[in-house]
Amino acid sequence: MSKKSFVKGAGILAISGLIVKVIGAVFRIPLMNIIGSEGIGLYQMAYPIYAFLLVASTSGLPVAISKMVSEELAVGNHFGGYKIFRISRRLLVLLGIVTSIILLLSSGLISRIQGNPKSIYALMAISPALFFVSVMSAYRGYFQGMHVMHPTALSQIVEQLGKLIMGLTLAALWLPKGPEFAAAGAIIGVTLSEVAALVLLLGIYRRERNTIIRNARLTYRKYQQTSSRSIIYRLIEIAVPVTIGASIMPLVNMSDQVIVVNRLVPIIDKIPNIPYSLESFMEFAIEKGAQIPAGLTLENMAALMPEVYTEYVKMIATQLYGILTGGVNTLINFPAVLTIALAMSLVPAISESYALKDMRGVANTTTLGIRLTLLVGVPAAVGLGVLAEPILRALYNLEEWEYLYGSQLLMTLCVGVVFLTLVQSLTAMLQGVGKQGIPVRNLFIGALFKVVITFVLVAIPRWNIEGAAIGTVVCYGVAALLNFLSVMKYTGVRVSVREFFVKPIISVTVMGIAVHYAYRILFAQTSSNIISLALSIVIGVVVYGIMLLVTKAITAEDLENIPKGRSMARVLKRLGLMK
Numbered sequence: 001m002s003k004k005s006f007v008k009g010a011g012i013l014a015i016s017g018l019i020v021k022v023i024g025a026v027f028r029i030p031l032m033n034i035i036g037s038e039g040i041g042l043y044q045m046a047y048p049i050y051a052f053l054l055v056a057s058t059s060g061l062p063v064a065i066s067k068m069v070s071e072e073l074a075v076g077n078h079f080g081g082y083k084i085f086r087i088s089r090r091l092l093v094l095l096g097i098v099t100s101i102i103l104l105l106s107s108g109l110i111s112r113i114q115g116n117p118k119s120i121y122a123l124m125a126i127s128p129a130l131f132f133v134s135v136m137s138a139y140r141g142y143f144q145g146m147h148v149m150h151p152t153a154l155s156q157i158v159e160q161l162g163k164l165i166m167g168l169t170l171a172a173l174w175l176p177k178g179p180e181f182a183a184a185g186a187i188i189g190v191t192l193s194e195v196a197a198l199v200l201l202l203g204i205y206r207r208e209r210n211t212i213i214r215n216a217r218l219t220y221r222k223y224q225q226t227s228s229r230s231i232i233y234r235l236i237e238i239a240v241p242v243t244i245g246a247s248i249m250p251l252v253n254m255s256d257q258v259i260v261v262n263r264l265v266p267i268i269d270k271i272p273n274i275p276y277s278l279e280s281f282m283e284f285a286i287e288k289g290a291q292i293p294a295g296l297t298l299e300n301m302a303a304l305m306p307e308v309y310t311e312y313v314k315m316i317a318t319q320l321y322g323i324l325t326g327g328v329n330t331l332i333n334f335p336a337v338l339t340i341a342l343a344m345s346l347v348p349a350i351s352e353s354y355a356l357k358d359m360r361g362v363a364n365t366t367t368l369g370i371r372l373t374l375l376v377g378v379p380a381a382v383g384l385g386v387l388a389e390p391i392l393r394a395l396y397n398l399e400e401w402e403y404l405y406g407s408q409l410l411m412t413l414c415v416g417v418v419f420l421t422l423v424q425s426l427t428a429m430l431q432g433v434g435k436q437g438i439p440v441r442n443l444f445i446g447a448l449f450k451v452v453i454t455f456v457l458v459a460i461p462r463w464n465i466e467g468a469a470i471g472t473v474v475c476y477g478v479a480a481l482l483n484f485l486s487v488m489k490y491t492g493v494r495v496s497v498r499e500f501f502v503k504p505i506i507s508v509t510v511m512g513i514a515v516h517y518a519y520r521i522l523f524a525q526t527s528s529n530i531i532s533l534a535l536s537i538v539i540g541v542v543v544y545g546i547m548l549l550v551t552k553a554i555t556a557e558d559l560e561n562i563p564k565g566r567s568m569a570r571v572l573k574r575l576g577l578m579k
Helices: 003-058 062-076 076-115 117-126 130-146 150-177 181-219 228-270 279-287 308-334 334-357 361-388 387-396 399-434 437-458 466-491 496-527 530-550 556-560 565-574
Strands: none
Touching: 003 076, 003 117, 003 150, 003 181, 003 228, 003 387, 003 556, 003 565, 062 076, 062 130, 062 228, 062 334, 062 399, 076 117, 076 130, 076 228, 076 496, 117 399, 130 150, 130 181, 130 399, 130 565, 181 530, 228 308, 228 437, 228 466, 279 308, 308 387, 308 399, 308 466, 334 361, 334 399, 334 496, 361 496, 361 530, 387 399, 387 530, 399 437, 399 466
């Protein structure tokens, strides 16, 4: 697979990923505004459980399919690639059925462990989606192994559109029944969207099926075919460590559900700048239909109305959890879409070079992958940190205390954007050279740091919900560093500090300063947050692009490897901005 084809594949997935993230933001932002921070907290209590079981059934096998199919096609064995697909599809159907049943039957127990039984409805609503996504991932893995990225891209867009239309509609319709039912309605939209995406993939496969089978028959007798048992063993060998590695963060997020709310509840009365007051408690109690006893004060309300008080503090804790997971994490994960697309293209690209024993090709692809990751991750992190509060005010309809906490969380977590994007790309590089277990170990080490730091800091009133954010940054930082050292060891890539770090940091520092002062000046002139924010982002993009050219952090060769980039490089050369 040529470097240009690899970048083109990543480009297709990146463009679709950006569309998906925009649609996802269009979904998540009004969803939070519709069902509130408590509702989004309940939504987020169900979604990570689904994400964990989803990872267990879909993460490892698609990577294994992509890698194994790519290796077979690299030597021309189309029948071998098709056989791998058929076997893995059967396995994923079985896994989808099992994981759906597990989630459905355990939803009541999980909701009680989380500390908020209201989440049971959302958990039950999401369980059927596991089956449909499992089946869908077999087709995605097969197409990616053939370096055909548009089926994955189109199905992701259909997923998000279905979630947007059906999820928001059901959430709004069920909101009068309570935030727990509104959250469940939004989750049902997710399930229905997976059905729509699977139908699309089945249609694409059916259109290509005759060609696929014809190519498979032509190569059946030309190559010695691997037995079904050997294929299953190889799939498991690749998939198990990848699945374990991909399961770590969903497991950590599940631990957050248990740790964060339960550790916040005892210290709610000590956390500054939250709506904990006698007035808000009385409003809450009246909404619940409770009788207000005489002589109720802030100091004795826990003793006089213990059941209502327990619900009250759980509500506030869930709101804080919702701000972090439903509001801020949505923004933090946005830049990662580009590196997820990059990672999905890296696995088959590096696997093909590695299968052909082309270590120079492995090193070149790895070098390009790391550079592209840093060129995306670093400016995204700085932009989110500099414009944290304006971004939140533009996107969400929150109370003032929620903006205060949200902006602080976003400024903390933006550091993790660089580490997260690196973890994704570096993991794919190690998977491509057959070292699937190494990123698993490294992420597990980071996750241990995360759990301990979150458990300790969240219970300290000074840190409260920010403790979970700090834990996440440390987790990704540790994993990224360990992965980076492993990639250097196993791919032969040589890192130039000047090219990889110095030039991008200089470029992004100038960009950050320009964005900071641009927003302040524009807001002073327009008094409009949205206009000032939009213009500041445009200024930041332009300044960053100019600085990349000035520092020569991006070259003509880089642009020529990007779809439609050859024309851009030609124009820049004519202008004297690039050699």
